[in-house]
Amino acid sequence: MSLDVRDLTIRIDGRTVVDGVSFEVADGERVGLIGESGSGKSLTALAVLGLLPDGAVASGSVRVDGTEVIGAPDRDVARLRGRNVGIVFQEPRSSLNPIRSIGRQLADPARRFDRLTRRDAASRAIELARLVSLPEPEQIVGRYPHQVSGGQLQRAAIALALAGGPRLLIADEPTTALDVTIQAEILDLFDRLVSELDTGLLFITHDLAVLRRIADRAVVLQDGRLVEDGSVDDLVNRPRTELVRRLVESARATSWSTPTATPADSPDDTVDPDDRNGDAP
Incomplete structure (x- = not known):
């Protein structure tokens, strides 16, 4: 349960x-x-x-x-x-740090929970960006929250919520x-993510x-x-x-x-x- x-x-x-x-x-x-x-x-x-x-x-x-x-x-x-358990809020800016790149924030849980190296965690960040269908994942992980659209920012917040592999979202x-x-x-x-x-x-x-x-x-x-x-x-x-x-x-x-x-x-x-x-x- x-x-x-x-x-x-x-x-x-x-x-x-x-x-x-x-x-x-x-x-x-x-x-x-x-x-x-x-x-x-x-x-x-x-x-x-x-x-x-x-x-x-x-x-x-x-x-x-x-x-x-x-x-x-x-x-x-x-x-x-x-x-x-992961959480996605109404306002994605409440989840994401404005002065850190999206990729670094997605990599943090991989390093904290799975003890990945910096290089492997960076690769995990790209995988997460791809999982939530962010465009050009290799490039977008280098951007900051203010450099992407509202819809893309919410996708990044969803990726962050899933980064630790929670059983509940x-x-x-x-x-x-x-x-x-x-x-x-x-x-x-x-719909796709919870099914997959x-x-x-x-x-x-x-x-x-x-x-x-x-x-x-x-x-x-x-x-x-x-x-x-x-x-x-x-x-x-x-x-x-x-x-x-x-x-x-x-x-x-x-x-x-x-x-x-x-x-x-x-x-x-x-x-x-x-x-x-x-x-x-």
Whole structure:
């Protein structure tokens, strides 16, 4: 099991912001974590990484590759990052150092985790650039973050997240800052990578159309609580809560008309009336 979250509760200054959330991500499984702004989805991801902000207190259990994160010493949790779990943020500049070349940053995990020589690590950096389909990988590894496009920078951030060979990849709104055409390309890239590498994926988003493109199963958060958990198809075609119905209608009105979702990806319009009027928890 790549990730096992049980009864995760997060409090900040005495206020509960994530309340008893439980879910898992099996090896090679694609799970979407979806909710509106302030639902607690990004805090949940930070708890998995052991990177909660000052003042936040977590309880429950978070196991990454069988290792408990909640309550573990910072040194032990730090060893998991990069090697066992990788993270891709919405803004790639938060992952990449602006004053170091892309290649040197991609080479660092190879030297740290695999003890490669400088030359071999440089070759690994080129392999990673090629893996994420960066153009002219031998040349682009010598460039700095400000010298490449936003889409290329996000590809470099994905390569960095994968550099340590993690079994779990967390993607926190990784396409939100990109235009719709580049969004589609990045989603295709995630789709290919998790299939080729058999990596578990926790994909965080507020956009149901994006979620349907990349995930098989969905966990829905509202006000810090889990309100739905099931297949994405069930979520789209048989929503049980008012929140998910709003997300479906929003995606139907906007995102399903963009390159992130083809017409074949649009939801089934023949929803059972009983499902449309299901009671929200």
